[in-house]
Amino acid sequence: MxxxxxxxxxxxxxxxxxxxxxxxxxGYDIANSFGYKLIVLPTVxxxxxxxxxVGNTTDIVEKEMFTFEDKGGRTLSLRPEMTAxxxxxxxxxxxxxxPLPLKFFYFGQCFRYENPQKGRYREFYQLxxxxxxxxxxxxxxxxxxxxxxxxxxxxxxxxxxxINSIGCRVCRPKYxxxxxxxxxxxxxxxxxxxxxxxxxxxxxxxxxxxxEDSLKEILPRITxxxxxxxxxxxxxxxxxxxxxxxxxxxxxxxxxxLDYYTKTVFEVISExxxxxxxxxxxxxxxxxxxxxxxxKTPGVGFAMGVERFIEILKGNKFKTPEKKKLYxxxxxxxxxNAFEIRNSLIPDFVVEIDPKGDSLKKQIExxxxxxxxxxxxxxxxxxxxxxxxIKDLKSGNQIKIKIDELKESLKELLKDA
Ligand code: AMP
Numbered sequence: 122m123x124x125x126x127x128x129x130x131x132x133x134x135x136x137x138x139x140x141x142x143x144x145x146x147x148g149y150d151i152a153n154s155f156g157y158k159l160i161v162l163p164t165v166x167x168x169x170x171x172x173x174x175v176g177n178t179t180d181i182v183e184k185e186m187f188t189f190e191d192k193g194g195r196t197l198s199l200r201p202e203m204t205a206x207x208x209x210x211x212x213x214x215x216x217x218x219x220p221l222p223l224k225f226f227y228f229g230q231c232f233r234y235e236n237p238q239k240g241r242y243r244e245f246y247q248l249x250x251x252x253x254x255x256x257x258x259x260x261x262x263x264x265x266x267x268x269x270x271x272x273x274x275x276x277x278x279x280x281x282x283x284i285n286s287i288g289c290r291v292c293r294p295k296y297x298x299x300x301x302x303x304x305x306x307x308x309x310x311x312x313x314x315x316x317x318x319x320x321x322x323x324x325x326x327x328x329x330x331x332x333e334d335s336l337k338e339i340l341p342r343i344t345x346x347x348x349x350x351x352x353x354x355x356x357x358x359x360x361x362x363x364x365x366x367x368x369x370x371x372x373x374x375x376x377x378x379l380d381y382y383t384k385t386v387f388e389v390i391s392e393x394x395x396x397x398x399x400x401x402x403x404x405x406x407x408x409x410x411x412x413x414x415x416x417k418t419p420g421v422g423f424a425m426g427v428e429r430f431i432e433i434l435k436g437n438k439f440k441t442p443e444k445k446k447l448y449x450x451x452x453x454x455x456x457x458n459a460f461e462i463r464n465s466l467i468p469d470f471v472v473e474i475d476p477k478g479d480s481l482k483k484q485i486e487x488x489x490x491x492x493x494x495x496x497x498x499x500x501x502x503x504x505x506x507x508x509x510x511i512k513d514l515k516s517g518n519q520i521k522i523k524i525d526e527l528k529e530s531l532k533e534l535l536k537d538a
Contacts, residue, residue, distance in 0.1 A: 129235070129243025140431045141246070143441045145228050147274045148248045148425075152226035155267050157250050160225040162206040164232070168198040174205035174409055176380025178321040180314075185233040187243075199232035202379065204406065204422060205413075207251045212415035221254025221418075228427075240429050249403070251422035253410065258357040260421050261385045261405060265367065268389050268401055268423050275430075275439050277400075279392040281368045285343065285375040286355035287324065289383045289407065292348035297323055299341045307336055324376040342373045354384050381406040385421065391433075400433070401425035445535045446471045448488035451499040453478040458499055462509065466528060489514055495535070497527075 126132060133141050149159060168188045175182050187199040200206055207225055210216075216223055228248045235241055250267055252260045269280055288296060300323045308316065312331040319326065326332060327340070347355065362369045377386050386404035403423025410418035447470050451459045456478055463472045473491065475484045481498065488496050498510040498519075509527055511534065512519040522530045 127243075129237040131242060131244070136435065137431050139441045139443075140434050140439070141427060144248060144275075144427055144430055144434075148228060148271050149226055151271045151274065152250050152267055155224070155250075155263065157224040157226040157267070160207060160210065160227050162200070162203060162210060162227060162229065164200055164230060165197050166200055166206055166209065168196045170205050170209055170413070171198055171201060173412060174208065174379075174381050175202065176322075178318075179325075179378055179380055181233060181378060185235055187232045187234055201233045202231055202424060203227050203229060203247055203249060204251060204379075204381070204409070204420075204424070207422075208253070208406075208409045208413055208415070208420070211253050211410060211418070212413055217254070217416050217418060222252045222260065223254055225251045225253075227251075240426075240432055242428060246427035247424045248427055249401075249422055249424035251420060253420045254418050256354075256407065256419040258354050258361060258385075261358050261387075262361045262365065262367075264403060264421055264423050265362075265387060265389070266365075268403070268425070269367065271425070272389065272391070272400055275434055275437075277391050277393070277433065277437065280400075281370060281390050281392060282362065282387055283372045283375055283390060284358065284362070284369050284385065284387045285372055286347055286351055286358075286384050287343060287376055287382055287386055287404075288347050288351045292346055292351055293343075293383075296341070296343050296346035299346065300324070300326070303340050310336060322380075325378065327374040327376050328378075337374055344371070344373055351384055358385055377402055377404055381409040381412070383407045387423070389423075400430060444469070444471045445495065445531075446473070446491075446493045447495050447497055447531070448472075448484075448491065448493035449474045449497045449499065450481055450484035450488065451475065451478050452501050452504070454501075455499050455504050458504060462497065462499070462524070462527070466531070469528065470531065485512075485514075495531070 168186065171182050171186060177183065181201045186201055189197060191197055207227065228246065230244050230246050232244050234243055237243060250264055252264060265282055272280060287293065301319060304319055304323060304326060311319065312329060315326045315329050315332060327337060375386055375388060382404040384405040384407065388399045388402045390399050401423050405421040407419035409420055410416065447466065449459045449462060449472065459474045463474055466472050475487060485496060493514060496512040496514060498512060503509050503521065508521050508523050510519055510521045
């Protein structure tokens with residue numbers, strides 16, 4: 122029987138794979154330019170890490186974790202997200218002894234046992250940044266700027282930041298209480314999930330898509346309940362966004378599906394993208410490290426869903442920058458010369474060598490089937506004259522040049538091709 126991919130898992134092929142690579146490359150390049158260092162983390166962690174960080178009443182932990190017991194009886198999970206792992210690593214390696222804040226960039230797969238549909242998989246990739254060790258609102262702005270800069274590199278315009286503050290352990294309990302009280306008379310209008318959330322995680326009712334907007338409008342607003350510290354922080358974030366002319370909108374229904382968030386939460390949307398317009402989400406998590414047993418260390422970051430971004434880029438017909446493709450054809454006697462020529466042209470060009478070295482006609486046919494731009498011909502005459510012919514497959518034009526001029530001539534020739 123044919124073996125296929127597992128439900129919710131996928132191969133990333135063709136254009137998707139090219140875009141995947143480009144997103145990773147650009148993401149790292151931009152984050153690194155802001156002073157962020159790459160961190161590579163394991164896909165498997167103790168299940169407890171996510172219970173104690175993402176939260177055991179969240180959908181992610183309650184319903185969507187791939188949790189299993191290994192042969193040594195340990196209860197392990199495939200990571201559903203990466204912020205908790207960054208915090209775990211920070212504590213485990215005593216990174217608090219470094220000059221803070223520490224700034225990280227990551228790219229890797231996450232796993233959630235969700236019902237697969239377009240843009241929703243059981244294995245998916247996230248790209249993100251995290252800053253640990255400083256409470257300043259300037260860092261909230263910095264991570265937002267990185268997010269915008271990455272997206273802008275892909276020609277996506279009309280970006281806007283949706284932002285909210287969800288308070289801290291001082292002010293959020295009072296808001297939760299007020300929210301629960303306000304929701305109780307509307308219990309019958311709530312969806313089955315929200316009926317449960319009312320007592321476990323009432324903030325999630327605010328971003329449940331099943332609830333009517335008219336109900337959300339009459340609910341108390343978190344910004345009226347913020348303590349002095351959270352209010353000042355939120356005001357400062359908004360002041361900086363305004364001064365930097367970053368378009369933003371305060372959305373009091375914006376809460377995120379992970380318990381560790383405090384103060385600022387945000388999403389970046391593009392108004393050009395219609396309903397599924399959220400490109401990424403993030404926020405501040407000032408208790409995460411201490412909740413996991415570390416020293417009090419505030420943090421802020423964002424995560425972008427790579428598959429969703431790939432879909433958006435395909436919709437926008439984004440083209441990845443590609444090198445020109447060359448194909449070396451040769452007389453069988455000169456196979457090793459072909460390898461030498463290729464070595465001299467890599468990595469400026471993509472260079473393939475014909476696998477057979479049979480008749481020139483057959484080699485050219487194979488070259489054009491593989492979408493090559495130019496063919497390099499090493500026939501008997503060329504080799505004797507220490508030269509090589511270059512054939513433009515589109516125009517059919519052919520020129521012969523000296524081998525030591527090959528690289529420069531190709532660059533010149535391909536400048537406007
Ligand atoms: P979250 O960690 O829930 O804040 O999600 C961050 C981003 O990851 C989202 O904006 C999505 O683009 C992406 N994401 C979350 N879950 C999935 C999934 N099951 N499949 C694909 N992408 C996902």
